[in-house]
Amino acid sequence: MKKPQLETRHDEARYISYIVGFVLSVAATLLAYFFVVNHVWPKEMLIYVVLGIAVVQLIIQAVFFLHIGRGSQLKFVTFVFAILIILIVVVGSIWIMNNLDYTMMQMSPDQMQVYMHQNEGI
Amino acid sequence: MKNVIEEAAVQQKKTLGFWIYLMTDLVLFASLFATFAVLRGQTFGGPSGHDLFNMPFVLLETMILLTSSFTAGLAILGSNRGYKKQTIFWLFVTFALGAAFLTLELTEFSHLVSEGDGWQRSAFLSSFFTLVGTHGLHIAIGLLWLAVMIIRLIRFKFKQTDLNRLALFALFWHFLDVVWIFIFSIVYLIGGMA
Numbered sequence: 035m036k037k038p039q040l041e042t043r044h045d046e047a048r049y050i051s052y053i054v055g056f057v058l059s060v061a062a063t064l065l066a067y068f069f070v071v072n073h074v075w076p077k078e079m080l081i082y083v084v085l086g087i088a089v090v091q092l093i094i095q096a097v098f099f100l101h102i103g104r105g106s107q108l109k110f111v112t113f114v115f116a117i118l119i120i121l122i123v124v125v126g127s128i129w130i131m132n133n134l135d136y137t138m139m140q141m142s143p144d145q146m147q148v149y150m151h152q153n154e155g156i
Numbered sequence: 157m158k159n160v161i162e163e164a165a166v167q168q169k170k171t172l173g174f175w176i177y178l179m180t181d182l183v184l185f186a187s188l189f190a191t192f193a194v195l196r197g198q199t200f201g202g203p204s205g206h207d208l209f210n211m212p213f214v215l216l217e218t219m220i221l222l223t224s225s226f227t228a229g230l231a232i233l234g235s236n237r238g239y240k241k242q243t244i245f246w247l248f249v250t251f252a253l254g255a256a257f258l259t260l261e262l263t264e265f266s267h268l269v270s271e272g273d274g275w276q277r278s279a280f281l282s283s284f285f286t287l288v289g290t291h292g293l294h295i296a297i298g299l300l301w302l303a304v305m306i307i308r309l310i311r312f313k314f315k316q317t318d319l320n321r322l323a324l325f326a327l328f329w330h331f332l333d334v335v336w337i338f339i340f341s342i343v344y345l346i347g348g349m350a
Contacts, residue, residue: 048233048236049233052226052229052230052233055226055229056222056223056226056229059222059337060219060222063215063218063219063222063337063340066340066341066345067211067215067345070211070345070346070348070349071211077349077350080346080349081346081349084341084342084345084346085341085342085346087341088337088338088340088341088342091337092334092337092338095225095330095333095334095337096334099225099229099330099333100327100330100331100334106168106171106172108172109171109172109175112175112176112179113175113179115179116179116180116182116183119183119186120182120183120186123183123186123187123190124186124189124190124193126190127190127191127193127194128190128193128194131194132194
């Protein structure tokens, strides 16, 4: 038999977990918004700061709302695997396409025509 | 007693199955994010994100969705404790906030299209509409699911199967909130920089 007091105490903890998660998420959102609207740093740095805050918020929500780590361990494993795939897809795409952009930018339109004829089918 | 244990085991498997679906959905969104990141600057002489996005409006959308995710969590806690009225109340709040979010998003879309900045305008806007529209579609389906569930919960007086579905719905809703955080950060905050 379960003891009712224990159950209640467990529930209290979960209420607090949701409230803490909510407050932290709102704070992180407002912080990122404030930084961008007021141009606190130069653009390059601001991009990394905003991405950093987004990742922090991902962790906050994953812990307090999605309860990763509680329940099945497979949940955590599939989550990490999904993150791995996502990083490969996103970072890989940006890397390759920027590199392509950089290589093509050096050419004039005529040179580009010649280049594309030479490398047809690649 | 044995039946209860078996049911809990089945529910755990269903939760894991649903979780794996969510992760594949996350990969779908990741490919759309990658597309957006690559096409971000390709405006074809048209307006860029900086010209189009209304920041306070987007912040309002974000806050509404965050609160909606929070109230969905409160509904789950209520249902765990067996507080029926509380659960229904928070589910209604979640629905109202979700519907408000969707309305705001559609307002933004129709405004962009009526100004001539629809998805045909440039590669940037195509990727923008695809990414944000896919999220909006998920929200719309989530609202439909939520509406059906509220009716079922009231009609069938909190049957255990409906409570199990409610837990899966909350997972879905929190997941959409996480995706929106990245849309807010990457599309609007970073994409809207001058």
